[in-house]
Amino acid sequence: MFFAVFGILLLASQVIAETHSPALNLMPWPASIKPATGSLPIDPTFTVVLKGSDPRLQSVAEIFLNDLRRHTGMLATNLQVATGSQAGQLEIQSNAASKNPQQLGEDESYTLTVTPVKAELTAPTTLGVMRGLQTFLQLVEVSPQGFVVPAITIDDKPRFEWRGLMIDSSRHFMPVDVIERNLDAMAAVKLNVFHWHLSDNQGFRVESKKFPKLQEMGSDGLYYTQEQVRDIIAYAHERGIRVVPEFDMPGHSTSWLVGYPDLASNPGPYSIGREFGVFDPAMDPTRDSTYKFLDKFIGEMAKLFPDQFFHIGGDEVNGKAWDSNPKIQEFMHAHGMKSNNDLQAYFTRRVQKIVAKYGKTMEGWDEILLPEIPKDVVIQSWRGQKSLADAAHQGYRGILSSGYYLDLINPTSAHYAVDPFTGPTASLSDADKQKILGGEACMWAEYVSPENVDSRIWPRMAAIAERLWSPQNITDINSMYERLSAVNTWLDAVGVTQNTQYNMMLRRMAGDDDIGALRELVDLLEPVKGYSRYQLATTKPTSLTPMNRVVDTARPESIKAREFAGLVNAFVAGPIKPGMEAELRAQLTAWKSNAENLQPLAAKSWFVQEVMPQSQNLSSLSAAALQALDYLDRGEKPPAGWEQQQLTLVQQAYQPKAQVLLMVCPAIQKLIQYSAGTQVTELAIPQRAAE
Numbered sequence: 001m002f003f004a005v006f007g008i009l010l011l012a013s014q015v016i017a018e019t020h021s022p023a024l025n026l027m028p029w030p031a032s033i034k035p036a037t038g039s040l041p042i043d044p045t046f047t048v049v050l051k052g053s054d055p056r057l058q059s060v061a062e063i064f065l066n067d068l069r070r071h072t073g074m075l076a077t078n079l080q081v082a083t084g085s086q087a088g089q090l091e092i093q094s095n096a097a098s099k100n101p102q103q104l105g106e107d108e109s110y111t112l113t114v115t116p117v118k119a120e121l122t123a124p125t126t127l128g129v130m131r132g133l134q135t136f137l138q139l140v141e142v143s144p145q146g147f148v149v150p151a152i153t154i155d156d157k158p159r160f161e162w163r164g165l166m167i168d169s170s171r172h173f174m175p176v177d178v179i180e181r182n183l184d185a186m187a188a189v190k191l192n193v194f195h196w197h198l199s200d201n202q203g204f205r206v207e208s209k210k211f212p213k214l215q216e217m218g219s220d221g222l223y224y225t226q227e228q229v230r231d232i233i234a235y236a237h238e239r240g241i242r243v244v245p246e247f248d249m250p251g252h253s254t255s256w257l258v259g260y261p262d263l264a265s266n267p268g269p270y271s272i273g274r275e276f277g278v279f280d281p282a283m284d285p286t287r288d289s290t291y292k293f294l295d296k297f298i299g300e301m302a303k304l305f306p307d308q309f310f311h312i313g314g315d316e317v318n319g320k321a322w323d324s325n326p327k328i329q330e331f332m333h334a335h336g337m338k339s340n341n342d343l344q345a346y347f348t349r350r351v352q353k354i355v356a357k358y359g360k361t362m363e364g365w366d367e368i369l370l371p372e373i374p375k376d377v378v379i380q381s382w383r384g385q386k387s388l389a390d391a392a393h394q395g396y397r398g399i400l401s402s403g404y405y406l407d408l409i410n411p412t413s414a415h416y417a418v419d420p421f422t423g424p425t426a427s428l429s430d431a432d433k434q435k436i437l438g439g440e441a442c443m444w445a446e447y448v449s450p451e452n453v454d455s456r457i458w459p460r461m462a463a464i465a466e467r468l469w470s471p472q473n474i475t476d477i478n479s480m481y482e483r484l485s486a487v488n489t490w491l492d493a494v495g496v497t498q499n500t501q502y503n504m505m506l507r508r509m510a511g512d513d514d515i516g517a518l519r520e521l522v523d524l525l526e527p528v529k530g531y532s533r534y535q536l537a538t539t540k541p542t543s544l545t546p547m548n549r550v551v552d553t554a555r556p557e558s559i560k561a562r563e564f565a566g567l568v569n570a571f572v573a574g575p576i577k578p579g580m581e582a583e584l585r586a587q588l589t590a591w592k593s594n595a596e597n598l599q600p601l602a603a604k605s606w607f608v609q610e611v612m613p614q615s616q617n618l619s620s621l622s623a624a625a626l627q628a629l630d631y632l633d634r635g636e637k638p639p640a641g642w643e644q645q646q647l648t649l650v651q652q653a654y655q656p657k658a659q660v661l662l663m664v665c666p667a668i669q670k671l672i673q674y675s676a677g678t679q680v681t682e683l684a685i686p687q688r689a690a691e
Contacts, residue, residue, distance in 0.1 A: 032154065
């Protein structure tokens with residue numbers, strides 16, 4: 001059967017020059033690229049023909065056309081049924097249908113060949129077609145002749161079969177539209193697993209018809225109906241993404257206990273957790289009634305979620321609830337259990353049997369790797385490659401999340417450097433390496449809301465997607481950042497809001513449309529790293545705390561600060577190129593005036609007042625850097641004590657204020673040291689410095 005799709009393609013993207021390759025902004029980078037001569041014109045007569053027996057190809061084409069509309073802003077004609085063997089400028093051949101529900105390890109490879117006459121996309125499965133179409137979209141570029149796709153041949157396949165993103169909807173509820181737009185972005189960078197964290201101390205987020213008090217009493221009314229869950233699963237499936245649910249047990253379970261306190265190890269009553277961290281309450285593993293409850297619940301959820309894998313959490317049980325219950329201690333003694341680890345192993349084994357009873361494969365965090373757990377269990381490692389390697393040695397499949405925690409606000413380069421096959425896993429035997437399924441980034445939601453969650457995921461997630469899809473030797477940091485910049489803009493049309501929400505949040509804090517000076521400052525700020533935000537807070541945040549300050553708005557990685565650092569690095573490395581110093585002076589002169597320019601907004605906005613110390617630091621540091629350039633221009637050595645005075649200023653300015661960091665400090669330190677003729681050193685990011 002043949003289907004024809006007619007549409008107008010238009011995608012303007014910035015291009016970069018790469019050695020021995022065409023100027024492409026592809027991410028993830030394909031396994032094999034062979035550039036050719038010429039390009040395929042894209043104009044209103046452009047026709048796509050779908051060939052294959054899978055009826056799903058039609059919906060794939062409809063999504064493809066919708067993506068084109070979102071990227072171009074132009075109308076595309078409706079999907080039409082072709083007659084005969086109609087030719088087209090883009091011919092798509094799928095050799096077999098993908099499975100429904102989608103399975104781990106399905107073939108996602110494809111071949112895309114573009115000539116000046118036509119393009120051909122072939123794939124063993126419809127799933128591969130989806131991946132190839134995303135590559136095709138990223139290839140479209142502006143030329144003097146209009147819009148074109150460069151002539152090229154791409155043979156591509158993923159390195160890992162599990163490439164995921166976990167979104168925590170428990171600590172802060174993420175509405176359906178937030179989930180769907182992130183699924184669109186996931187598909188755009190070829191991710192294939194959405195791990196949905198649906199219960200924790202702060203909220204139980206799925207409707208249970210068997211146990212309705214779970215959502216009625218444990219969610220503040222913020223939960224997904226079963227109909228909404230089915231819709232999201234279908235939405236993900238149409239984009240080649242599996243949905244793996246996580247219901248955390250026996251710890252991280254306070255929201256369960258609000259409506260069903262009999263599950264708990266200690267008497268209630270219980271209330272929804274508002275603060276963050278590891279809580280004491282836990283389910284009672286010693287009572288048969290606990291497992292009867294979980295049997296009914298898991299059976300209900302197993303029908304709702306069609307994926308093969310069912311995540312039970314299993315992490316961070318501190319054991320205090322078990323230690324304080326005499327009956328639990330008697331049970332442990334009677335069964336020869338010497339520690340809480342033994343009790344958790346008992347719980348995990350019993351839950352695994354329930355999960356298997358309903359035809360599912362159990363998945364959990366590192367802590368479930370305990371004696372006598374069946375070998376088909378999948379371990380998700382938050383502890384690192386050693387834990388992953390230990391699991392593989394023992395015969396368990398695993399996925400890596402350590403190093404991919406987006407909530408820690410690390411730079412993209414830090415995530416990009418993490419690979420499932422480094423350190424202890426690199427020396428695994430080939431047989432054990434087969435047990436490493438891939439990796440999964442985690443967006444824990446203590447400090448995100450529906451408004452800013454996209455900015456905490458994107459664009460850094462695209463670089464992690466490349467690490468999990470592309471060959472292991474694709475590691476050039478500069479190339480990654482150049483392509484990431486273009487992909488970040490390209491993702492705007494997909495619908496994620498990491499860029500569009502930024503100005504809106506700044507305007508709200510300013511109480512004014514004139515946000516030039518505020519943006520100039522916030523462009524150079526980043527939230528504190530790791531868990532410093534909680535440690536530095538004078539008033540501990542809760543799940544009810546508004547996420548509307550500068551720390552919630554500033555991007556995880558300052559593009560402006562990184563660009564300035566690159567300019568300074570080139571300047572101090574020499575030789576100095578024409579115009580380089582003028583560019584530095586222009587930027588520093590603008591920043592020197594920031595405190596003065598921002599004062600009118602600070603006079604009327606508490607949100608701006610909070611970051612005025614950082615604005616004053618920016619002005620002072622810029623003045624010091626301009627002085628450094630003056631000394632260099634005059635060929636003078638700075639007076640005695642000047643360097644130390646300025647370095648003290650830099651150190652002070654680099655301490656967290658309002659839980660944000662001024663990210664130009666390291667580069668300005670280099671300028672000061674360079675002008676003084678001393679060794680240029682790196683300034684480490686403060687992790688736990690006092691406010």
